[in-house]
Amino acid sequence: MSVYSMTGYAQAMGEANAPGEPGMAIELRSVNSRFLDLAFRMPDEMRPIEPALRELLTASLRRGKVEVRVATRDSADSGLPHPHPEQLSALARLEGTVQGWLPKAQPLSVHEALQWCRAGTSAPRSDEAVIEIARKAVAALNEARRREGAKLVTILSQRIARLRELATEAEPLLPQVVERQQQRFLERWRAALETTGAAQSVPAEALQERALGEAAAFALRIDVAEELARLRAHLEEVDRLLAAGGEIGKRLDFLIQELHREANTLGSKSAALELTQISVEMKVAIEQMREQVQNIE
Numbered sequence: 001m002s003v004y005s006m007t008g009y010a011q012a013m014g015e016a017n018a019p020g021e022p023g024m025a026i027e028l029r030s031v032n033s034r035f036l037d038l039a040f041r042m043p044d045e046m047r048p049i050e051p052a053l054r055e056l057l058t059a060s061l062r063r064g065k066v067e068v069r070v071a072t073r074d075s076a077d078s079g080l081p082h083p084h085p086e087q088l089s090a091l092a093r094l095e096g097t098v099q100g101w102l103p104k105a106q107p108l109s110v111h112e113a114l115q116w117c118r119a120g121t122s123a124p125r126s127d128e129a130v131i132e133i134a135r136k137a138v139a140a141l142n143e144a145r146r147r148e149g150a151k152l153v154t155i156l157s158q159r160i161a162r163l164r165e166l167a168t169e170a171e172p173l174l175p176q177v178v179e180r181q182q183q184r185f186l187e188r189w190r191a192a193l194e195t196t197g198a199a200q201s202v203p204a205e206a207l208q209e210r211a212l213g214e215a216a217a218f219a220l221r222i223d224v225a226e227e228l229a230r231l232r233a234h235l236e237e238v239d240r241l242l243a244a245g246g247e248i249g250k251r252l253d254f255l256i257q258e259l260h261r262e263a264n265t266l267g268s269k270s271a272a273l274e275l276t277q278i279s280v281e282m283k284v285a286i287e288q289m290r291e292q293v294q295n296i297e
Contacts, residue, residue: 001245004297005148006032006064010140014133024130025071026137030145032295033065042070049127053134060138062247063297070130083114091116145297152292153242159289160235163259163282167228170266170278231262231282249296256290 007030014024038057040050057066091113099105108116234255241248241255263286267279 002146003149003153003242003245003248004142004145005152005295006030006145006249006297007148007295008141008144010137010144012133012137012140014129023072024133025069026130026133027069027071028137028141029067029069030061030064030141033063036061036063037065038068039066040068040070042068043072046070046072046130049130052127052131056131056134056138060142061297063249066141087116088113149296152296155292156238156242156289159285159292160238162285163231163235166278166282166285167231170228170275171225173274173278227262227265231259231266234258234262247297249293252293252296253290256286256293259286259289 009027009029011025011027013026036058038054040053042050053068053070057068091108095108099107238252238255241251260283263279263282266282267276
């Protein structure tokens with residue numbers, strides 16, 4: 001299955017199929033949201049078809065804030081209405097009746113008369129015709145979201161590769177840090193013994209053993225092997241979800257939180273500038289992943 005972004009745009013249009021029938025345009029705009037949130041913008045006379053449009057969108061989309069705009073449009077050759085004599089005669093009778101009861105009423109303008117004739121000759125589209133246009137718009141929106149989702153997968157794959165590189169760089173640094181710390185312990189013990197004048201009374205073996213013990217305790221405190229193992233496991237799960245596709249946004253969001261936790265622990269255990277820098281780079285890459293994952297359905 002494909003990975004779908006929650007961001008997309010689509011438009012479908014339908015021409016008039018019969019005299020007096022208006023053209024139709026349906027526009028869909030989608031952005032990210034925790035749930036599916038539909039907002040409709042349409043003429044009041046088309047409100048009865050809103051439940052059918054809502055059902056169509058709910059069946060096709062799972063998450064995202066979607067704005068649905070439905071508008072009628074006249075064909076090019078019907079920019080001006082062509083009033084019939086019967087319409088004008090009826091309008092004149094109505095105007096005379098109104099002015100008979102309301103002498104101060106203003107007479108109709110040409111524009112008002114044309115608008116009345118336009119409303120009287122316009123035939124609404126059938127519900128099925130509107131639904132068919134909506135199906136085309138939804139299909140186009142899904143295709144746009146699929147293309148956007150493919151781009152997000154590419155970006156996430158690059159960040160995953162970078163995190164794996166950083167984890168590989170961190171592993172050989174740990175023994176080096178422990179070795180440097182062991183040397184520091186030895187130097188400090190010797191300096192302390194020389195200061196107190198007890199350097200000759202303490203065997204070199206005891207000094208070495210003490211330094212090894214301190215280094216071992218230090219190594220336990222800074223050991224991040226488990227964190228790196230869990231980080232790699234989370235990255236493998238992200239890879240698996242991206243390959244599987246479907247509705248994976250919420251699960252990816254959870255994994256991003258876990259990745260961030262491991263990077264934080266790595267930073268808190270850091271005893272060397274190199275490890276601190278790796279931890280910071282990991283957090284940057286993970287935050288970039290979070291921004292992309294928030295757009296995945």
